[in-house]
Amino acid sequence: MSDLNVGSPRGALRRGWSAAVGDYAIAGGWSLRGEALMVGDAAGGVYAFDGKSGATAWERHGVHEGGVLAVAIHPSGTAFATAGQDSRVLIWSAAEGQVSRAIDVGSGWVENVAWSPDGQWLAASCSRQVRAYDADGAEVWRSEDHPSTVSAIAWSSVGELATACYGRVTFFDAPTGEPRQKLEWQGSLVSMVLSPDGDIVACGSQDNSVHFWRRSTAEDSMMSGYPGKPSALAFDDTGTLLATGGGEAVTVWSFQGSGPEGTRPGVLELHVQPITTLAFARRGMRLASGARDGSVVVWSLQRDGEGDPTGVALVADVVGGLYWRPDGRALAALDAQGGATVWRVSNT
Numbered sequence: 001m002s003d004l005n006v007g008s009p010r011g012a013l014r015r016g017w018s019a020a021v022g023d024y025a026i027a028g029g030w031s032l033r034g035e036a037l038m039v040g041d042a043a044g045g046v047y048a049f050d051g052k053s054g055a056t057a058w059e060r061h062g063v064h065e066g067g068v069l070a071v072a073i074h075p076s077g078t079a080f081a082t083a084g085q086d087s088r089v090l091i092w093s094a095a096e097g098q099v100s101r102a103i104d105v106g107s108g109w110v111e112n113v114a115w116s117p118d119g120q121w122l123a124a125s126c127s128r129q130v131r132a133y134d135a136d137g138a139e140v141w142r143s144e145d146h147p148s149t150v151s152a153i154a155w156s157s158v159g160e161l162a163t164a165c166y167g168r169v170t171f172f173d174a175p176t177g178e179p180r181q182k183l184e185w186q187g188s189l190v191s192m193v194l195s196p197d198g199d200i201v202a203c204g205s206q207d208n209s210v211h212f213w214r215r216s217t218a219e220d221s222m223m224s225g226y227p228g229k230p231s232a233l234a235f236d237d238t239g240t241l242l243a244t245g246g247g248e249a250v251t252v253w254s255f256q257g258s259g260p261e262g263t264r265p266g267v268l269e270l271h272v273q274p275i276t277t278l279a280f281a282r283r284g285m286r287l288a289s290g291a292r293d294g295s296v297v298v299w300s301l302q303r304d305g306e307g308d309p310t311g312v313a314l315v316a317d318v319v320g321g322l323y324w325r326p327d328g329r330a331l332a333a334l335d336a337q338g339g340a341t342v343w344r345v346s347n348t
Contacts, residue, residue: 048097089124143172204233252266322334
């Protein structure tokens with residue numbers, strides 16, 4: 001993709017708008033049902049951009065001392081949470097840009113924050129501990145220390161909180177914090193994603209493999225052979241396709257039938273540097289991938305995991321995050337130079 005230019009998308013990606021924040025654009029998401037794009041940066045700033053024009057709706061500088069580490073949009077779209085190096089989580093009003101609650105989580109970086117699918121619970125991890133809060137930010141429970149720093153958290157569709165760390169994944173009951181299930185693995189888990197029904201847990205491992213468990217059958221398996229750590233993972237909306245990074249190619253495993261054991265994955269090759277982020281559109285078989293060289297590709301997939309590129313674009317630096325607008329008609333990319341780029345996505 002050496003002939004690509006910044007600002008000149010091709011195929012299904014059509015020119016939209018671009019904006020800039022004060023530093024590395026760390027994380028973001030669409031709020032207000034896609035009417036605004038929220039972005040947090042490495043300087044601790046939080047920004048809201050109009051979803052159609054890219055105009056700055058509001059901006060707040062230095063709200064997290066040391067920088068923003070994570071952003072989570074409330075399912076209603078009217079609120080969102082940011083987490084930072086200052087050991088705090090802030091709950092915001094998306095429209096006004098006002099902080100409704102500031103939460104002191106611990107004494108370290110708050111690296112992960114996530115709302116439950118029903119919006120009743122907010123979880124945050126700080127060092128070896130995870131804490132759960134109600135929708136107003138009042139603490140409900142906190143876990144005991146994990147064996148190591150919590151590397152990832154995720155909510156299941158039935159209100160369980162999953163955490164990943166060295167050696168295991170743990171599921172906690174949302175109202176009580178009681179551990180419901182522990183899935184053991186002798187290795188360092190660096191990423192985690194749950195299937196939409198919560199039955200399949202997939203984790204990228206420090207040993208350049210992807211390990212997954214089927215909770216309903218207690219079966220587990222491993223996919224190895226990646227050239228690097230699979231830090232980017234994503235399930236499609238049906239839970240039958242798992243896209244994984246770990247190198248320059250996107251590897252897509254199909255969980256149809258008896259798969260993925262004993263089957264060949266789809267291998268999507270176009271990027272020339274390692275994959276940094278993956279995101280499925282909410283509906284349809286469209287996957288977006290971003291890489292270290294700033295390249296972004298939209299793929300049209302088949303049920304066996306194979307697929308073809310339908311749109312390509314380039315941003316100024318490492319792609320830190322990709323975010324589909326809820327209606328699937330726009331895609332946002334955040335990059336290491338502080339860029340926020342939005343493309344319109346055609347159906348062709």
